[in-house]
Amino acid sequence: MLFSFDPRISRLELPESAPAPPDKAALDQFPTYEVFHQRKENSAYVYVGPVHAPEADVAFLFGKEQFSRRFPCTGMWVVPTEAIRVTEYGDDLQSVYDRLPLLPADTLAAPDAAGLEAYDIFHLKKRGKAHTHVGQVQAASPETALQAAKAAFGDQRPVVNVWVIRSADLLRSDEDDRDMWTTTPDKKYREAIAYKVQDRIDRFKQEG
Amino acid sequence: MYGSASTHDIPTQAATGLENEDPILLAEFEARIARGEKIEPTDWMPQLYRKQLTRMIEQHAHSEIIGSLPEGTWITRAPGFRRKMAQMAKVQDEVGHAQLLYSAAETLGKTREQMLSDLVNGKSKYSNVFNYPTPTWADSNVISWLIDAGAIVNQMANAKGSYGPYCRALDRICAEEAFHLKYGHDAVVHMATGTPVQRKMMQEALNRWWPAIMTFFGPSDKMSTHTEILMRWKVKMATNDACRQQFLDMYVPKIWEIGLTLPDPNLRKNEDGVWEFSEPDWEDFKRVINGDGPCNAERIAVRRAAEENGAWVRRAMQQPQARYVRPLA
Numbered sequence: 216m217l218f219s220f221d222p223r224i225s226r227l228e229l230p231e232s233a234p235a236p237p238d239k240a241a242l243d244q245f246p247t248y249e250v251f252h253q254r255k256e257n258s259a260y261v262y263v264g265p266v267h268a269p270e271a272d273v274a275f276l277f278g279k280e281q282f283s284r285r286f287p288c289t290g291m292w293v294v295p296t297e298a299i300r301v302t303e304y305g306d307d308l309q310s311v312y313d314r315l316p317l318l319p320a321d322t323l324a325a326p327d328a329a330g331l332e333a334y335d336i337f338h339l340k341k342r343g344k345a346h347t348h349v350g351q352v353q354a355a356s357p358e359t360a361l362q363a364a365k366a367a368f369g370d371q372r373p374v375v376n377v378w379v380i381r382s383a384d385l386l387r388s389d390e391d392d393r394d395m396w397t398t399t400p401d402k403k404y405r406e407a408i409a410y411k412v413q414d415r416i417d418r419f420k421q422e423g
Numbered sequence: 424m425y426g427s428a429s430t431h432d433i434p435t436q437a438a439t440g441l442e443n444e445d446p447i448l449l450a451e452f453e454a455r456i457a458r459g460e461k462i463e464p465t466d467w468m469p470q471l472y473r474k475q476l477t478r479m480i481e482q483h484a485h486s487e488i489i490g491s492l493p494e495g496t497w498i499t500r501a502p503g504f505r506r507k508m509a510q511m512a513k514v515q516d517e518v519g520h521a522q523l524l525y526s527a528a529e530t531l532g533k534t535r536e537q538m539l540s541d542l543v544n545g546k547s548k549y550s551n552v553f554n555y556p557t558p559t560w561a562d563s564n565v566i567s568w569l570i571d572a573g574a575i576v577n578q579m580a581n582a583k584g585s586y587g588p589y590c591r592a593l594d595r596i597c598a599e600e601a602f603h604l605k606y607g608h609d610a611v612v613h614m615a616t617g618t619p620v621q622r623k624m625m626q627e628a629l630n631r632w633w634p635a636i637m638t639f640f641g642p643s644d645k646m647s648t649h650t651e652i653l654m655r656w657k658v659k660m661a662t663n664d665a666c667r668q669q670f671l672d673m674y675v676p677k678i679w680e681i682g683l684t685l686p687d688p689n690l691r692k693n694e695d696g697v698w699e700f701s702e703p704d705w706e707d708f709k710r711v712i713n714g715d716g717p718c719n720a721e722r723i724a725v726r727r728a729a730e731e732n733g734a735w736v737r738r739a740m741q742q743p744q745a746r747y748v749r750p751l752a
Binding site (some may be wrong): 217219220221223224227229230231232233235236238239241242243244245246247249262263264265266269270273280281283285286294296297301303306307311317320341342344345346350376384391402404406407409411412415416418419420423 | 499511519535545613
């Protein structure tokens with residue numbers, strides 16, 4: 216049995232050694248969702264990173280735990296990774312919209328409004344930074360949404376990369392639940408500012 | 424933050440494989456890095472870049488998970504409610520860092536399942552310092568302050584590296600580290616300036632940990648072709664020796680000012696401003712990292728038990744129709 220300085224580990228009675236377990240099966244850790252957060256009221260949603268989760272609600276919960284625990288946050292969106300339509304990446308200072316192939320005019324001709332859906336558009340302004348929400352367009356498909364985004368936001372520069380997400384695929388925090396983002400004020404112990412040791416060091420030096 | 428500068432198994436003598444890469448793509452890739460632009464997951468990259476970064480980020484992630492074990496066991500025994508809460512917050516941060524890092528590594532093509540498997544089957548390494556025990560509360564304080572400090576030296580450098588997802592993860596990680604460092608310093612100062620018994624406990628813990636701390640940044644880099652290429656590609660941002668010197672410069676004075684001593688008679692700063700010290704026992708380092716340290720078996724066994732105990736939850740939540748897509752960024 217394994218002996219540890221921590222009695223709780225010794226009590227687990229783990230074997231001293233054991234043959235390596237078989238490799239994990241695919242998706243043992245679940246598929247990924249991409250998470251966006253809003254740092255303060257009325258600011259744009261910004262990409263913060265992926266989480267692994269079995270479904271959107273759980274992804275939201277993990278996202279909240281992972282990304283809002285230590286930083287101010289006023290809202291969060293999650294979307295399955297596979298629901299994001301990604302353009303190619305350009306160089307810094309360029310716009311990928313410039314490289315967009317023009318679709319035949321008939322695919323762009325707006326069908327009746329009934330066939331249109333909302334799409335959310337995110338831009339990456341610089342490599343290594345994070346995708347930021349720029350707005351919504353109405354379109355019939357991700358391809359035409361990208362053309363519509365070029366018309367609506369194409370003058371912004373640079374645009375290294377664009378993500379197009381069907382708005383219905385985004386799970387968004389509810390305005391009515393806004394108090395879920397307020398953190399307890401008595402958690403000062405996890406801020407660097409709560410630790411002031413210089414007085415103690417100075418006193419020690421004087422006495423010594 | 425627990426990641427150490429050196430990946431523990433850089434294949435210094437192995438072929439770089441660069442002769443098999445497309446010279447035009449390689450030139451564009453190197454030009455992008457030279458311009459100061461970041462590499463994103465869907466960009467073309469040389470095999471060596473992908474392999475080395477995967478190994479480095481994965482090792483960093485494992486170090487966060489395994490490093491939280493020795494500190495985690497002290498939560499219930501930390502002196503006082505406030506320290507219990509702070510220790511818990513720190514451990515929670517570190518596990519969160521592992522999540523961020525695993526995701527960054529995944530964008531390079533290795534699945535999380537494979538990384539977690541390779542941790543328990545011993546194919547992947549983690550920072551060797553966590554193969555040593557924390558017999559007292561003071562040992563846990565040494566990790567909180569000095570191991571974190573060492574990791575911060577390294578991570579601040581890596582945050583300026585060339586791979587976008589790793590930089591994004593490190594920016595977030597570095598922001599949380601400020602608290603860890605202050606918390607650890609506060610804990611050590613409290614003990615060192617406390618009663619004679621507390622002081623003795625702190626000094627003994629420091630004596631136990633110092634040899635491991637000196638190996639934290641890895642052996643001196645052999646200036647091989649590999650090292651040179653990895654530095655040009657901004658995978659490795661500083662040599663192991665440069666990191667070690669910076670660490671000594673920042674922290675030895677802080678250790679001495681609270682009246683603690685270091686168990687190395689040769690440790691001193693020479694007239695050129697360079698720290699001299701006794702060469703760490705690299706044979707022992709090799710022996711421990713290859714499995715024969717005081718806590719290797721315990722760390723892996725605990726990790727493995729945690730995985731196995733959570734398996735039924737994951738099974739219950741599995742969606743049969745789900746399919747895996749690599750995270751985007």
